[in-house]
Amino acid sequence: MEARAETxxxxxxxxxxxxxxxxxxxxxxxxxxxxxxxxxxxxxxxVVLIIYRLIHGLGSPVTNLSxxxxxxxxxxxxxxxxxxFAGGAYVLTFVVYILKSEKYHPIIRATxxxxxxxxxxxxxxxxxxxxxxxxxxNPIIGNKFGVNAVLFLVAWHFxxxxxxxxxEFSPAIAEWLGLRRARKILGALTLGSVIFGITxxxxxxxxxxxxxxxxxxxxxxxxxxxxxxxxxxxxxxxAGLSMVIFEGTITHRVFSHQLxxxxxxxxxxxxxxxxxxxAVSMFAYFFLKVLVxxxxxxxxxxxxxxxxxxxxxVVGLVLIPCFMFVQGSRHRxxxxxxxxxxxTMLGIIINRLNYVFIAYKWYVPLSDRYVPTWIEIVVTCCIxxxxxxxFRWIVNRMPVFRKPPxxxxxxxxx
Amino acid sequence: xxxFSYVDIFATKGVExxxxxxxxxxxxxxxxxxxxxx
Numbered sequence: 425m426e427a428r429a430e431t432x433x434x435x436x437x438x439x440x441x442x443x444x445x446x447x448x449x450x451x452x453x454x455x456x457x458x459x460x461x462x463x464x465x466x467x468x469x470x471v472v473l474i475i476y477r478l479i480h481g482l483g484s485p486v487t488n489l490s491x492x493x494x495x496x497x498x499x500x501x502x503x504x505x506x507x508x509f510a511g512g513a514y515v516l517t518f519v520v521y522i523l524k525s526e527k528y529h530p531i532i533r534a535t536x537x538x539x540x541x542x543x544x545x546x547x548x549x550x551x552x553x554x555x556x557x558x559x560x561x562n563p564i565i566g567n568k569f570g571v572n573a574v575l576f577l578v579a580w581h582f583x584x585x586x587x588x589x590x591x592e593f594s595p596a597i598a599e600w601l602g603l604r605r606a607r608k609i610l611g612a613l614t615l616g617s618v619i620f621g622i623t624x625x626x627x628x629x630x631x632x633x634x635x636x637x638x639x640x641x642x643x644x645x646x647x648x649x650x651x652x653x654x655x656x657x658x659x660x661x662x663a664g665l666s667m668v669i670f671e672g673t674i675t676h677r678v679f680s681h682q683l684x685x686x687x688x689x690x691x692x693x694x695x696x697x698x699x700x701x702x703a704v705s706m707f708a709y710f711f712l713k714v715l716v717x718x719x720x721x722x723x724x725x726x727x728x729x730x731x732x733x734x735x736x737x738v739v740g741l742v743l744i745p746c747f748m749f750v751q752g753s754r755h756r757x758x759x760x761x762x763x764x765x766x767x768t769m770l771g772i773i774i775n776r777l778n779y780v781f782i783a784y785k786w787y788v789p790l791s792d793r794y795v796p797t798w799i800e801i802v803v804t805c806c807i808x809x810x811x812x813x814x815f816r817w818i819v820n821r822m823p824v825f826r827k828p829p830x831x832x833x834x835x836x837x838x
Numbered sequence: 839x840x841x842f843s844y845v846d847i848f849a850t851k852g853v854e855x856x857x858x859x860x861x862x863x864x865x866x867x868x869x870x871x872x873x874x875x876x
Contacts, residue, residue, distance in 0.1 A: 703868070703872065704865070704868065704869070704872070707864075707865065708861070708865070711858075715854055715857050715858070718848075718854055718857060719851075719854060721848065750868070753872055754871070754872065754874070
């Protein structure tokens with residue numbers, strides 16, 4: 425059976441309001457699924473805690489942040505890791521729209537949507553980590569632009585990239601609303617926004633790494649290097665694609681009823697292709713790490729406890745998954761590719777957290793080190809669950825996995 | 839002034855060139871290896 429999106433007929437504002445109200449109602453047979461039962465209370469509690477944090481600030485009992493450890497999991501996990509995982513969108517749009525590889529076209533909308541939501545929620549979480557959060561608009565509105573700060577670049581890039589991804593995804597919104605003329609215009613804007621988005625991504629993925637250049641004496645010498653921006657950029661390629669593999673594995677089961685036979689068949693080839701790209705980019709990343717290690721002559725530190733931790737990250741969660749991707753792609757072993765993707769994601773999480781608070785001020789005694797509070801963990805889970813809820817809401821309504829309506833693919837009659 | 843010996847592969851960054859050359863050779867091998875999917 426071919427899963428195609430339905431065509432809506434919206435003629436005036438009344439139709440539009442009625443349509444939106446209808447779409448806001450839950451879809452699906454069961455509301456009390458295990459995921460809903462776990463995630464709904466966490467989201468409600470998280471929203472209450474976010475309001476509490478915005479009123480009472482970052483101090484105890486909300487976070488364990490201090491002058492020694494000013495960045496915790498809200499920056500380290502939500503922003504640093506979230507943005508790296510969103511990298512799949514710029515890599516795949518480059519492959520599909522610039523290199524014209526149609527093989528990956530069936531997953532492009534889901535990937536762009538995932539990237540867009542990751543930026544909205546995870547990069548948006550930067551708001552929670554700003555002491556004076558109400559000043560977040562300053563770099564945009566010009567009340568002290570702060571042009572000398574790396575954060576000025578990051579703030580503008582996040583904003584512009586979210587807009588670029590919204591434009592890339594907007595044809596699906598137009599198809600959902602049945603807006604034929606708008607679909608035509610938005611479709612024509614896609615290539616431009618893709619080029620703009622890729623340019624922005626290369627700069628702000630590395631820009632996040634450049635933020636850490638200020639902390640030269642606070643980051644362990646095995647991690648600190650003047651090449652952090654390049655390492656962040658290269659690692660965002662396989663981080664993003666591993667997320668695409670992981671997310672695709674789950675969504676292809678959850679939304680299997682929306683996929684047509686052709687899409688399901690081509691997915692195996694897509695998985696192998698993604699595994700190959702991951703393998704090559706991880707191979708390059710590993711050599712960069714070796715090069716940096718030799719350049720800085722820090723090999724004597726490899727025999728220390730932090731050195732073992734470094735080797736766990738670089739060998740255990742980069743080199744080994746790289747070989748797993750190679751073997752998985754060669755032998756079309758999909759399980760191996762998926763396990764490699766999970767290990768790679770774990771490696772990226774550890775890598776970013778190392779920079780933010782594990783290898784950061786490594787000389788501080790364990791008892792004085794930063795450990796996230798339960799509030800920080802619940803808020804992080806709340807952000808992740810909310811993103812999944814929004815993703816599911818959109819996928820159940822817009823043509824993300826389903827084929828677009830016929831009028832959108834056949835041409836435009838008005 | 840502290841000089842360096844031309845035979846010191848670390849001081850001359852020679853080892854870094856060797857790593858890059860090894861990487862490029864291995865990259866070609868990896869590419870071909872991946873293309874020979876079973």
